[in-house]
Amino acid sequence: MLDVDGDGNLREEDLLVLGNRLAAAFDLSGDATKIARLRGAFTQLWIHDLSTMDSDQDGVLDRAEFVAGMRKAAANDREGILQRLSVMVDAWMDIADTDGNGLIDEDEFQTMYIKSLGTSPQDLKVAFARLDVDGDGNLGRDEIRRATEEFYTSEDPQAPGNWLFGNL
Template sequence: MSVLDIKLDRSFDVFDSDRDGRLVKSDVIGLSDRLAESHGLAPDALAALRESLADLWDTVFQAMDKNDDGGVDRQEFRAAFRARIVTDRNRIWERIRTMSNAWTELADRDRDGMVSRDEYTSLLHGMFRLPRETFDEAFDRLDVDGDGQLSRDEISSAMKEYYTSENHAARGNQFFGRL
């Protein structure tokens, strides 16, 4: 299995909130609800993230459903994501950037324009229900300039590498913790 397939499988698992092996729109949008719940926020507080996830479903995920059964299985997800990376790299990158920007705004609770280690681990723990320790090493790898915080550019760059790079050593591969 390739590095990209490992990362795509991890992404599939993150989006599959009910763990039934199929992605449906409510799974994808549900990430914002889990985040709101974990941070004690009203779902409306996450409107930008919710909208970007709904757009991601409508424009990307829904088209992955090749057998028209109303959901996307792991194989459909992998195959379609790989094909889009090759044929529509700029458009998919814009959608990832939109999601990344909404994500960054949510993570930046103190509104200083940067994401601290605590903000990063708290957000990922809340969204993905992975142990906080999973993200300590990831944070160190993603903090390119070593200032102890993640900038919007560091986060966007990491997400782009995560979803497009076949290089096992790419920093962005650490975004959701060690592969």
């Protein structure tokens, strides 16, 4: 999903392209601040976390390096990586929250994932319902942060955060 060019590896450029896709999905061509903030968050995540997971030092992350690296990062610097992921979550929520109410509704959620990641609308309907743990029809920052933390750190197969990117 993060490997936008489909070559089986993750590079910083893949993340930056995802940021560009998200900006395009919400037509932010005139808002350089929001785009720069998201790109900056992706760059910091790459520099501080993802690039250090490159165990064979070939300049890219394959799936095994990513999975092992995320587990190691969560074990060794849980607060640090969660803080950097939180900055990224805040940046993309500021882009996707088109009505400015501080929440992501199902339409914003669908737009974000369909147009930036190509996720199935049917999977996203189920994912949204699973992530909306308080059942109010919106995803708040705390719900998204909790889901992000669960997605990357939880061993619980029933954790709502496992649906962060749809049915994987």
